[in-house]
Amino acid sequence: MMDKTTLKKIMPFATDENIDKFLPHLNDTMATFEIDTPMRQAHFLAQIAHESGSLRYVREISSGKAYEGRKDLGNLMPGDGPKFKGRGLIQLTGRINYSAFNDFTKKEYNLLEHPERVEQPDLAALVAGWFWNRNKLNELADQDQLLKITKKINGGFNGLEDRTEHLERAKSVLLRGK
Incomplete structure (x- = not known):
């Protein structure tokens, strides 16, 4: 410890x-x-x-607009860039990564609807x-x-x-x- x-x-x-x-x-x-x-x-x-x-x-300081439309991050919906910008002590970025972490938490936190909870x-x-x-x-x-x-x-x-x-x-x- x-x-x-x-x-x-x-x-x-x-x-x-x-x-x-x-x-x-x-x-x-x-x-x-x-x-x-x-x-x-x-x-x-x-x-x-x-x-x-x-x-x-x-939370990433930048707006997240640079991630808008990034298919490699799974940001396919309008607004995904800012919504799924980097969060956490090691920055989780992109819809695909939020979705994978959401699955890991057994969707307990509904992170795709509330990504700010990663903060x-x-x-x-x-x-x-x-x-x-x-x-x-x-x-x-x-x-x-x-x-x-x-x-x-x-x-x-x-x-x-x-x-x-x-x-x-x-x-x-x-x-x-x-």
Whole structure:
């Protein structure tokens, strides 16, 4: 179980309020998806730190209009781009991905009608773990493959320097106990 002090060392720019809000859900998510070794946790938390701006954002800042009509994301209906823009601690994007996560939750949250629910702390953390698991990122974390993990999450290498800094800090805390 991750404690508040450890998470604060990994994400020094996260507010105490946000750490308190997300920490129990991150712990549940890491247990659920076997993100259970220091290396796996270091990679997972480093990516979350970048993607969420150290737990500040659970919704993409842009409008989502750039995703309008993107068939690869399943955005076929008018308004799907903004409706299914990135949400969660690792940004869930596109109707097809919301639908898959909705199925995973057994449609309990009706996410296709209420995608904003992914912004709730429990679902924001859960979707990050679900994405991590779905893309077999534990295996890449075990091999310390930052570039491959980043590519799976981002589709490219956006923010690589920041992701690297977070990873080095997380490894220092989790693997070396500093």
